[in-house]
Amino acid sequence: MSQLVGNLLVAQSGGPTAAINASVAGVVTEAGRHPDTIEEIYGGLNGIYGILNEEIIDIQEEQRATIDALRFAPAAALGTCRYKIDFKKKPEKAAQDMDRLFEVFKAHNIRYFFYAGGNDSQDTSHKIHLEAEKRGWEMRVIGVPKTIDNDLPHTDSCPGYGSAIKYCATTVREVGMDVASMATDDGSCCIIEVMGRSAGWIAAGTVLAKGGNPANPPHIVLLPEIQYDVDEFVAKVKETIAAYGYCVVVVGEGIKNKAGEEIGADKTRLDAFGHPVLAGAAEKLKDYIQEKLNTKTRTVMLGYAQRAAAHWASLTDINNGFACGEAAVRAAVGGQSGYMVKIVRNPTPNGTIEWSTGLQPLGDIANVEHFVPREWIAEDGFLPNQEFVNYAGPLIEGEVRPRMVNGLPDYVRLTKNKVEKVLPPRG
Amino acid sequence: MSQLVGNLLVAQSGGPTAAINASVAGVVTEAGRHPDTIEEIYGGLNGIYGILNEEIIDIQEEQRATIDALRFAPAAALGTCRYKIDFKKKPEKAAQDMDRLFEVFKAHNIRYFFYAGGNDSQDTSHKIHLEAEKRGWEMRVIGVPKTIDNDLPHTDSCPGYGSAIKYCATTVREVGMDVASMATDDGSCCIIEVMGRSAGWIAAGTVLAKGGNPANPPHIVLLPEIQYDVDEFVAKVKETIAAYGYCVVVVGEGIKNKAGEEIGADKTRLDAFGHPVLAGAAEKLKDYIQEKLNTKTRTVMLGYAQRAAAHWASLTDINNGFACGEAAVRAAVGGQSGYMVKIVRNPTPNGTIEWSTGLQPLGDIANVEHFVPREWIAEDGFLPNQEFVNYAGPLIEGEVRPRMVNGLPDYVRLTKNKVEKVLPPRG
Numbered sequence: 001m002s003q004l005v006g007n008l009l010v011a012q013s014g015g016p017t018a019a020i021n022a023s024v025a026g027v028v029t030e031a032g033r034h035p036d037t038i039e040e041i042y043g044g045l046n047g048i049y050g051i052l053n054e055e056i057i058d059i060q061e062e063q064r065a066t067i068d069a070l071r072f073a074p075a076a077a078l079g080t081c082r083y084k085i086d087f088k089k090k091p092e093k094a095a096q097d098m099d100r101l102f103e104v105f106k107a108h109n110i111r112y113f114f115y116a117g118g119n120d121s122q123d124t125s126h127k128i129h130l131e132a133e134k135r136g137w138e139m140r141v142i143g144v145p146k147t148i149d150n151d152l153p154h155t156d157s158c159p160g161y162g163s164a165i166k167y168c169a170t171t172v173r174e175v176g177m178d179v180a181s182m183a184t185d186d187g188s189c190c191i192i193e194v195m196g197r198s199a200g201w202i203a204a205g206t207v208l209a210k211g212g213n214p215a216n217p218p219h220i221v222l223l224p225e226i227q228y229d230v231d232e233f234v235a236k237v238k239e240t241i242a243a244y245g246y247c248v249v250v251v252g253e254g255i256k257n258k259a260g261e262e263i264g265a266d267k268t269r270l271d272a273f274g275h276p277v278l279a280g281a282a283e284k285l286k287d288y289i290q291e292k293l294n295t296k297t298r299t300v301m302l303g304y305a306q307r308a309a310a311h312w313a314s315l316t317d318i319n320n321g322f323a324c325g326e327a328a329v330r331a332a333v334g335g336q337s338g339y340m341v342k343i344v345r346n347p348t349p350n351g352t353i354e355w356s357t358g359l360q361p362l363g364d365i366a367n368v369e370h371f372v373p374r375e376w377i378a379e380d381g382f383l384p385n386q387e388f389v390n391y392a393g394p395l396i397e398g399e400v401r402p403r404m405v406n407g408l409p410d411y412v413r414l415t416k417n418k419v420e421k422v423l424p425p426r427g
Numbered sequence: 428m429s430q431l432v433g434n435l436l437v438a439q440s441g442g443p444t445a446a447i448n449a450s451v452a453g454v455v456t457e458a459g460r461h462p463d464t465i466e467e468i469y470g471g472l473n474g475i476y477g478i479l480n481e482e483i484i485d486i487q488e489e490q491r492a493t494i495d496a497l498r499f500a501p502a503a504a505l506g507t508c509r510y511k512i513d514f515k516k517k518p519e520k521a522a523q524d525m526d527r528l529f530e531v532f533k534a535h536n537i538r539y540f541f542y543a544g545g546n547d548s549q550d551t552s553h554k555i556h557l558e559a560e561k562r563g564w565e566m567r568v569i570g571v572p573k574t575i576d577n578d579l580p581h582t583d584s585c586p587g588y589g590s591a592i593k594y595c596a597t598t599v600r601e602v603g604m605d606v607a608s609m610a611t612d613d614g615s616c617c618i619i620e621v622m623g624r625s626a627g628w629i630a631a632g633t634v635l636a637k638g639g640n641p642a643n644p645p646h647i648v649l650l651p652e653i654q655y656d657v658d659e660f661v662a663k664v665k666e667t668i669a670a671y672g673y674c675v676v677v678v679g680e681g682i683k684n685k686a687g688e689e690i691g692a693d694k695t696r697l698d699a700f701g702h703p704v705l706a707g708a709a710e711k712l713k714d715y716i717q718e719k720l721n722t723k724t725r726t727v728m729l730g731y732a733q734r735a736a737a738h739w740a741s742l743t744d745i746n747n748g749f750a751c752g753e754a755a756v757r758a759a760v761g762g763q764s765g766y767m768v769k770i771v772r773n774p775t776p777n778g779t780i781e782w783s784t785g786l787q788p789l790g791d792i793a794n795v796e797h798f799v800p801r802e803w804i805a806e807d808g809f810l811p812n813q814e815f816v817n818y819a820g821p822l823i824e825g826e827v828r829p830r831m832v833n834g835l836p837d838y839v840r841l842t843k844n845k846v847e848k849v850l851p852p853r854g
Binding site: 015016045049050173175179209304307309312397398406407410 | 443473506598607617638729735738743835
């Protein structure tokens, strides 16, 4: 293995999670262990979007305590973006972007590049890795997994997911107890909408709130992987209320009806990747229930709160996120490039789980979505089963203790000392 | 003072809070200190609604550890209801209900009655107190304050409020950091909707997330006390995005436009008290912003989660809730009736707050709403000011540590051993 001496650049992409900063902390911490190889530790602001504008900070100027505390801070400490280098739809723009990226890499002697993100971001990392080879710029590129959606393939799970479902399952348990305690003659229903456009991992994860008791909420979990007959759903709600006096439903935002249409889609608006913006599956279902059953129905829409809730993160998740960052640097210093770090689950004989990391070629990851397996969902589609519980349970173990000031979590922020720009502004 | 020997009945009413069980724990704990006076400690299930059906449990059969843990459990452990004894609209039904209530009280020798609730429930307590005097049934009736809405008069604050705003302010801070970290060319906006039909205490409380920094979220807080010009609001959002690149807005569900109409009202549906169901102020404002500014806007609707989030309760709030329960029993055993316990704030010379309790005649409380004072809101109406911060800050101090099992809070539940019914079923 050849020793490659130069600078490191780490950046974040896509929606933040409660664990994405833990991965950056892992990268920075591990990088500090290789002073002969890694000279400067840089952070790219707002992912590719900022790097194209040469927006780079010097992370070594941050205090060590800041990096330690970064593990427990929400949002993307370096800033993030939704920016795609799209050779298919915009080949000319994509080629320009790629040229510019390598100008920036060369100008700052970037030899190690780490990008924390989901499907789209792993695709970006893969393209950068291939371009580096093509251009003969020796640079080690490793993707770091990140997404509350948990939809990356080949990895046991994605940093961010465990924290999201710990928070969502806690909310479902608390709201469930609240709804159960309000007596009415006609029963009541509460629908909690969580994120998940095409994969239902987050919605499924709330099944942990049951604690193994079928009478406990959530009573129904609707996943985007299944196409639902709305009348069957309403019948299930009615049956649940008859049994328990109330019904708590969790819906993934991207759930579909029998015709395969997204129930909550607002087709008038598109996101940065051209997908219709989803909003309102819970509201739509509420209308159905109130119309068909005349049952008092309320909704909760956690939105960004579920990916930002660092006050209630899973320590297992934070530790795995940190380990992914460390492993990325170890792999790169060891000569690897073009891989994503993956989390590996190692069950021990005493029933606990030990976690390690592995590497998977980025080409296997990019733009492949991993769905909740059909065999982990009850036959009628209305609840994840015990196999899912066995999978998800270990991901929410362990608590964090944020530093509190005046009754609120006092999350660390980077001072962000900018590295001097040396290139002319982007054309 | 005459010693009144007999049984105690405690019940809960209205929407649950994270502190309502702390008050019951306070009642039960204090009652245990007066064994010569209080013979049996009963709980009424689902408030008046259950008591009318003689649904009563024996709380002395619960384990002591259960009562201790009750302080930290969400929802209403005894069950709750929204049931009004309405002499104005339904005088005949109300008279029947009152007769039945006193049949139940007499059948179980209830001499001490404690009802934890908000405005409507204090009104119920007041009526029961007056009826007891009229009927010559010696019984001490004390109301225990409870509401996340914080809209009861004469008390410094209401148990449940501090926990609700600790959770909501934490959410605003976390979501704010998340939104801030996502770079876009056009800026972005996030609207977080919280409860509060006519009083904006909860929305106002999220201003604590700023931590004194004007640049920090929330940037705009809309309160039901103010009538807003929607165009002025949109201009404020635009100005905020120009300054910071993003804008976090918090809205109380009952906010009104210049014409005084509730922006989120769904006039097609009424609640149990005949008020229109509110849902969607945030969605309505999102539509305005997207239409006028073409700015990417997302919403969070915390719904029941904000009153059920016992995992993030304020210890000050829990302690005050417990103290109100204790004080209610002390007052009643001391011969008082017809009062609500109120929380009293005692600033110390070193700047900290000590809390005590007092008594206020129920007649001063019932159906009176306490609003955020106009002088605690900035002149333009878009943010609570420092005077509000000085008021609300102490209410969120201190953390709870729920018992965790398998990564989730393991909240206690009462076993609810029923007291045998002795009356014929309600007619």
